[in-house]
Amino acid sequence: MELSDLAQRLGSGRLFHAYIVTGADTETRERAGKLIARAAVCQAERGVPCGICRDCVKAERGIHPDIETVRREKDAAFHNVESMRALRTRAAVMPNEARRGVHIIAEADLMNAQAQNAMLKVLEEPPSHAVFVLLADNPEMLLETVRSRCETVVLTPEEAVLEDKLLETAAALTGAYLREDDLGLTRAVRELEKLSKTECFDLVTALRREALRRSGEMEPERRKRLMDTLDTADKMVFANMKGNVLGGYLLAALCGTE
Numbered sequence: 270m271e272l273s274d275l276a277q278r279l280g281s282g283r284l285f286h287a288y289i290v291t292g293a294d295t296e297t298r299e300r301a302g303k304l305i306a307r308a309a310v311c312q313a314e315r316g317v318p319c320g321i322c323r324d325c326v327k328a329e330r331g332i333h334p335d336i337e338t339v340r341r342e343k344d345a346a347f348h349n350v351e352s353m354r355a356l357r358t359r360a361a362v363m364p365n366e367a368r369r370g371v372h373i374i375a376e377a378d379l380m381n382a383q384a385q386n387a388m389l390k391v392l393e394e395p396p397s398h399a400v401f402v403l404l405a406d407n408p409e410m411l412l413e414t415v416r417s418r419c420e421t422v423v424l425t426p427e428e429a430v431l432e433d434k435l436l437e438t439a440a441a442l443t444g445a446y447l448r449e450d451d452l453g454l455t456r457a458v459r460e461l462e463k464l465s466k467t468e469c470f471d472l473v474t475a476l477r478r479e480a481l482r483r484s485g486e487m488e489p490e491r492r493k494r495l496m497d498t499l500d501t502a503d504k505m506v507f508a509n510m511k512g513n514v515l516g517g518y519l520l521a522a523l524c525g526t527e
């Protein structure tokens with residue numbers, strides 16, 4: 270599924286205790302993990318993540334105390350068993366602020382056998398307030414017993430799903446920003462009025478990719494301004510803002526040299 274499908278599913282359906290996120294690339298999997306985390310801590314009952322509650326805002330800024338990402342130790346080929354045991358201890362503790370504590374395990378397929386067995390113990394009796402998200406490029410490396418206890422989310426590589434029209438709009442918008450061409454920005458932004466919610470989501474993804482591709486052409490300050498703007502745009506898309514609202518925001522945030 271695409272990230273937008275996952276967002277929709279989280280917004281309408283129930284949340285699982287454990288997910289395996291696979292498919293697409295590392296960056297997309299990490300974004301999916303963060304999306305699940307936001308949905309898990311959001312205070313809204315429906316339409317999560319709402320994008321505006323205290324927990325959503327903290328999650329968005331990467332400072333939510335109840336969301337952690339466990340990474341492999343530097344120079345270690347695998348997650349080790351100690352790290353998974355420590356995770357188990359932390360997961361047992363009640364969250365600080367949100368209803369749930371979220372534990373994202375990056376490169377979860379790189380757990381050695383001992384670590385996987387420790388993880389399995391957590392998944393067999395997950396604390397009711399805990400959500401685990403295992404990001405995995407090769408989920409077949411995980412034990413069948415681990416896999417069977419997780420809801421698997423298979424992401425579609427984004428290259429395959431972005432339409433030419435959206436790529437063109439993203440390229441036009443980024444190009445105009447690079448040239449500091451406010452008129453060009455205004456024209457590109459007009460295209461957003463026609464976009465559906467899913468297309469808006471894809472457009473922000475396309476913009477991010479285009480911004481990264483051309484980041485060498487920007488002064489650090491302008492690059493930061495663009496990236497910050499796209500972070501906010503992401504949040505607006507998650508909060509179900511329409512294309513014309515998103516376009517208005519992009520225009521206001523990117524026009525002028527400031």
Ligand SMILES: [Zn+2]
Binds near residue numbers: 313
């Ligand atoms: Zn929220």
